[in-house]
Amino acid sequence: MEFNWDSLDTWTVVIGGLSAVAAAMPGCFLVLRRMSMMGDAISHAILPGIAMAFLLTHTRITAIMFIGAACAGLLTAAFTQCISKYGKVDRGAAMGIVFTTLFAIGLILIRQSAKHVELDPGCVLYGSLEYSVIDVVQIGALEVPRAVISIGSVMCINVLFIVLLYKELAASSFDPSLANTLGFNSGLIHYLLMMVVAVTTVAAFESLGSIIVIAMLIVPPATAFLLTKNLAHMLVLSAVVGLLSAFLGHLGAMAIPPVFGLEATVSSGMMAVAAGALFFSAWLFSPSQGLFLRLGERREHAGRPLPPTAGEGS
Amino acid sequence: MWQTGYAMLVDRRKRGLAVLMVLVILTLAGGAAEAAWPVAEVKGDVWKLVTLQSYNSRLVILSTTLLGATSGLIGVFLLLRKRSLMGDALSHATYPGIGLAFLLMTSLGGEGKWLPGLLLGASVSGVLGVVIVSAIRRTTPLKDDAAMGIVLGVFFGAGAAIMKMVSNLPGADAAGLDGFVYGTAASLIFSDFLLILVVAGVVCGAAILLLKEFTLVCFDEAFATSQGWPALRLDLTMLALVTAVTVVGLQAVGLVLIIAFLIIPAAAARFWTHKLHVMLLLSVMIGGFSGWVGSGLSSLLLDFPTGAVIVLVAAAIFLISMVFGFARGILPRAVRHALLRRKVGRQHLLRAIYELLERHQLDAAEPVSNLAIDFESLAVHRSWSPAELQSLLRTARGEDHLEDEVPGRVRLSESGFGEASRVTRNHRLWELYLIRYADIAPSHVDRDADLVEHVLDADIVRQLELELKGRPVRMFVPPSPHLIDQSAG
Numbered sequence: 001m002e003f004n005w006d007s008l009d010t011w012t013v014v015i016g017g018l019s020a021v022a023a024a025m026p027g028c029f030l031v032l033r034r035m036s037m038m039g040d041a042i043s044h045a046i047l048p049g050i051a052m053a054f055l056l057t058h059t060r061i062t063a064i065m066f067i068g069a070a071c072a073g074l075l076t077a078a079f080t081q082c083i084s085k086y087g088k089v090d091r092g093a094a095m096g097i098v099f100t101t102l103f104a105i106g107l108i109l110i111r112q113s114a115k116h117v118e119l120d121p122g123c124v125l126y127g128s129l130e131y132s133v134i135d136v137v138q139i140g141a142l143e144v145p146r147a148v149i150s151i152g153s154v155m156c157i158n159v160l161f162i163v164l165l166y167k168e169l170a171a172s173s174f175d176p177s178l179a180n181t182l183g184f185n186s187g188l189i190h191y192l193l194m195m196v197v198a199v200t201t202v203a204a205f206e207s208l209g210s211i212i213v214i215a216m217l218i219v220p221p222a223t224a225f226l227l228t229k230n231l232a233h234m235l236v237l238s239a240v241v242g243l244l245s246a247f248l249g250h251l252g253a254m255a256i257p258p259v260f261g262l263e264a265t266v267s268s269g270m271m272a273v274a275a276g277a278l279f280f281s282a283w284l285f286s287p288s289q290g291l292f293l294r295l296g297e298r299r300e301h302a303g304r305p306l307p308p309t310a311g312e313g314s
Numbered sequence: 315m316w317q318t319g320y321a322m323l324v325d326r327r328k329r330g331l332a333v334l335m336v337l338v339i340l341t342l343a344g345g346a347a348e349a350a351w352p353v354a355e356v357k358g359d360v361w362k363l364v365t366l367q368s369y370n371s372r373l374v375i376l377s378t379t380l381l382g383a384t385s386g387l388i389g390v391f392l393l394l395r396k397r398s399l400m401g402d403a404l405s406h407a408t409y410p411g412i413g414l415a416f417l418l419m420t421s422l423g424g425e426g427k428w429l430p431g432l433l434l435g436a437s438v439s440g441v442l443g444v445v446i447v448s449a450i451r452r453t454t455p456l457k458d459d460a461a462m463g464i465v466l467g468v469f470f471g472a473g474a475a476i477m478k479m480v481s482n483l484p485g486a487d488a489a490g491l492d493g494f495v496y497g498t499a500a501s502l503i504f505s506d507f508l509l510i511l512v513v514a515g516v517v518c519g520a521a522i523l524l525l526k527e528f529t530l531v532c533f534d535e536a537f538a539t540s541q542g543w544p545a546l547r548l549d550l551t552m553l554a555l556v557t558a559v560t561v562v563g564l565q566a567v568g569l570v571l572i573i574a575f576l577i578i579p580a581a582a583a584r585f586w587t588h589k590l591h592v593m594l595l596l597s598v599m600i601g602g603f604s605g606w607v608g609s610g611l612s613s614l615l616l617d618f619p620t621g622a623v624i625v626l627v628a629a630a631i632f633l634i635s636m637v638f639g640f641a642r643g644i645l646p647r648a649v650r651h652a653l654l655r656r657k658v659g660r661q662h663l664l665r666a667i668y669e670l671l672e673r674h675q676l677d678a679a680e681p682v683s684n685l686a687i688d689f690e691s692l693a694v695h696r697s698w699s700p701a702e703l704q705s706l707l708r709t710a711r712g713e714d715h716l717e718d719e720v721p722g723r724v725r726l727s728e729s730g731f732g733e734a735s736r737v738t739r740n741h742r743l744w745e746l747y748l749i750r751y752a753d754i755a756p757s758h759v760d761r762d763a764d765l766v767e768h769v770l771d772a773d774i775v776r777q778l779e780l781e782l783k784g785r786p787v788r789m790f791v792p793p794s795p796h797l798i799d800q801s802a803g
Contacts, residue, residue: 031456036463037399040406044570086644087636092459093398093581100574101629104622111619211474215467222460257479266478272471279464283454291453 013250015147016271019204020216020242022155025162026196027217028238031225032173037092038077039217041099042194043201043210045076047106050202055113066202073198076102077191147207154203161196162235165189170231208268215272216242223279226286245275371613374499377507378605378624381566384514385559386579386601387521390594391552393580394532400447400553401576403462405560405569407443408436409473412494412564413480420480429506433561436494440557443469444550499566499609499620506565513562517555528552529590567621574625575601582632585639600635604628656709658768663706664715664734665741666696667726669798682735686725741767743778745795750782756796 023039030036049072053064076098083094137146162169172179172186179186201213224237249271257265284291392398415435419428443465450461521528530538531548539545556576563572579601583593608624615623637644670691671682693703707724710716715730726734744763748754754762770778 031460031463034457034459036459037402037466039463040402040466083636087585088642089581089584089636090393090396090398092396093393093577096398096402096573096577097581097629097632100571100577100625103570104574104625104629107619107622108626111622209474211467211471214463215471217467218460218463219467222456222464225456225460226454253475260479262479262482265475265482269471269473269475269478272468273475276464276468276471279468283450289454294453 009250009254011145011148012267013247015145015151015207016212016246016250016267017243018148018151018155019200019208019212020220020246020271020275021239022151022158022200022203023197023213023216024220024238024242025158025235026193026200028221028224028231028235029169029173029193030197030217031221032231036218036222037095038194039197039201040214041080041095042073042076042198043205043214045099045102045106046072046198046201046205048072048102048109049075049106049198051106051109051113055109066199069198069202070195072102073194073201074191076198077194145207151203151207154200158196158200161192165192169193208271209266212268212271215275216245219272219275219279220245223275223282226279226282226289229288241275241278245278246271248277249274371610373504373507374502374613374620375606375609377502377510377566378499378609378620379602380510380514380605381559381563382575382579382601382603382605382608382624382628383598384510384517384601385563385572385575386583386597386599387594388517388552388555388559389576389578389580389601390583390590390597391521391528391532392556392576393584394590395552397458398577398581399459399462399573400444401556401560402573403447403466404440404443404553404557405564405572406466406473407469408440408557408561408564409470409494409569410476411435411437411439411473413473413476414439416480417476429509429565433509433565436561436564437557439469440561441554444553444557448550494564495568495570499612502566510562510566513558517559520551520555524548524551567624571621571625574628578625578628578632579604582628582635582639585635585642587641600628600631604631654768659706660709660713660715661737661768662696663692663710664726664730665738666692667724668734668738669794670695672794672798684726684731686720686723688723690722692724737767740770740775742794743775743782744770746782747778749795759796 027036027039030038046069049068049070050065051068053068057064076095079098080091080094083089083097084091087094089097137144137149168179168184168186168189171182172184172189176186179189197217200217201210204210204213220238220241221234223241224234227237228234250267252274253265253267253270256270282290285293287293389398389401392400412432412435415432416427418435419425419431424431447458447461447465450456450464451458454461456464527538527543527548530541530543531545531552535545538548559576560569560572563575567575579597580593582600583596586596587593604624604627608627609620611627612618612620612623635643638646640646667687668682670687671685674685675682689700689703692698693700698706707716710730715727715733717725717727717730741763744767745756745759748759748762749756752762
């Protein structure tokens with residue numbers, strides 16, 4: 001097996017890593033708030049936002065797409081809240097109703113406009129990494145892909161968002177009513193978080209597709225959750241897991257298919273698989289929660305002699 | 315006026331009529347929308363289409379109707395178990411199975427797009443996904459949602475990677491495999507219809523046979539386990555049925571919109587009833603109706619993806635149900651709330667008047683005489699503001715409980731007086747009961763009794779009378795067991 005690692009591969013990993021970190025940090029709060037499925041919901045629900053933004057302006061200017069997506073993300077969160085509060089529907093079901101309906105609207109909008117434009121729904125899911133790596137801008141002496149800049153800035157915004165609102169986010173994730181009594185508006189923080197998720201999804205969808213966002217929002221934070229009980233550590237760990245899975249994923253995309261005599265595959269999917277593999281190893285080997293540890297403990301308990309009881313002796 | 319209209323909807327006996335009215339309105343609205351549709355190029359005869367006379371759309375309409383009805387049925391159990399998003403995780407988890415099955419069948423030299431093989435692959439990876447979700451939930455501190463999110467993300471990523479490999483495969487025609495993501499209802503053929511029919515039959519049969527067990531597991535899993543039912547196996551059976559529906563639905567409506575099929579009809583049905591079997595029936599009907607109307611509409615409107623139109627029809631039904639549903643809809647709930655508030659207000663007013671009348675009595679043994687009471691003392695008695703008092707009086711006048719008197723004073727009518735004695739009597743009976751059996755101090759009993767007395771029905775009043783028989787109740791209305799505060803307010 002031979003590798004032809006060139007600058008394109010480096011950029012792929014950089015884009016993947018940046019998206020992973022950008023998604024994993026807000027994802028930690030999704031996991032803690034038990035809203036993990038919101039990432040998937042929003043990544044589907046932004047479709048009409050993007051389609052509307054495109055149909056109204058007839059451009060593919062990224063800023064406008066961001067606005068459309070952020071609006072759709074906020075709408076998803078707001079509708080979900082509305083339905084579960086006023087209709088007394090389980091929040092998961094409310095989420096499912098909202099995002100599938102929005103996705104259906106998005107599909108119709110795109111199909112209607114597909115005659116005169118190319119805005120492929122498949123591209124939303126898989127992205128088009130090959131093109132976004134080639135699409136470069138000159139910064140100083142270095143040619144940097146445009147996607148690196150957009151995802152990099154989104155990642156910076158996300159990190160800034162978490163650092164600045166760390167206290168508020170933590171309080172409202174663990175105890176919303178405490179957060180309210182402390183004077184933080186936990187509703188506002190909820191909607192801000194939803195907006196961040198939506199914007200991150202758009203930033204990543206052009207290059208890597210929404211798959212990577214869905215996976216990276218949840219899998220690295222869940223992995224980190226199994227490894228630590230400290231929120232700050234969890235945030236850092238999830239970022240590290242995200243970076244690692246981007247690198248391993250790209251490596252896997254290059255290395256694994258040839259084993260079966262196939263051509264190299266799309267990296268974003270393999271990045272998700274790599275994240276899954278990392279989660280799996282944490283699941284088995286985590287020092288505090290790992291399955292092996294628990295099995296060992298159980299065996300230890302089983303092997304221990306019973307305490308002596310009266311009349312019997314040990 | 316609308317209040318009385320909805321009071322009718324809430325009334326059990328008039329429900330049939332109300333349902334008929336809603337159906338008529340819906341049909342009219344649907345007809346108007348079809349006639350006035352501005353954009354779409356309508357092809358073919360609407361009537362022919364709806365009555366399944368047009369061959370092209372007959373199969374599609376029948377398939378989607380069946381699919382909608384079946385997923386409506388199984389969706390009810392998912393909703394009641396608060397597992398609606400399991401359909402989401404499951405449908406995404408089928409994706410790598412399709413690709414792997416294709417890969418396997420091609421490498422074995424067969425036809426890669428042999429449908430039963432692809433669906434088998436989808437089922438296997440779907441079941442694997444479900445098992446992993448349940449394993450994560452049971453062996454880690456992570457919750458349901460995270461477990462589903464992990465499976466969804468990783469499986470879907472793997473699916474995308476495999477699909478990409480497949481499409482790069484030399485010599486294999488993989489075109490059309492991505493139809494599983496968005497669905498291609500328009501290209502359903504007779505064998506697909508048969509498959510859907512078989513799965514629908516199996517799922518409905520299993521759900522009917524296991525209805526009692528599923529109900530038990532849905533409502534109280536711990537109880538089911540303690541009674542010796544195999545809760546885990548029942549759970550897995552339920553999810554296997556969901557998998558079957560999802561897998562056959564993939565082809566028709568795609569893996570995102572099948573989620574809507576599983577959730578929306580059940581959630582809509584929940585608004586109309588508190589009874590499980592009614593909910594099941596309604597959910598089946600809503601699912602089937604959405605499938606029928608949705609695919610009919612989409613074959614009328616060029617370039618409208620079938621799955622998306624069906625989901626929008628279902629979403630519209632959901633919206634209507636959420637607002638108007640008798641049992642849990644927003645409007646009937648608001649109406650019931652308003653009616654109850656009005657009743658409570660009226661009873662408070664009548665009791666206040668009665669208590670004031672008692673004050674004019676000379677001897678406690680004499681019956682209470684109906685005198686005119688001035689607003690001033692009435693307002694002071696229950697510390698009502700003048701505006702509150704006026705609105706209460708308006709309601710009472712509307713119900714013929716008051717007689718027009720000199721301005722500034724109010725006198726009970728014949729019926730009002732009777733009602734006031736009855737209300738006061740119920741209140742006092744309940745107070746006495748609380749004092750005797752709940753050990754509540756007489757000085758506190760007034761407020762406690764107030765919480766329940768408004769919903770006492772004739773049956774409970776009779777029971778109260780029986781319970782309190784030992785105590786001398788000389789009069790029709792027993793005297794108050796506590797001092798009615800003269801300086802209240």
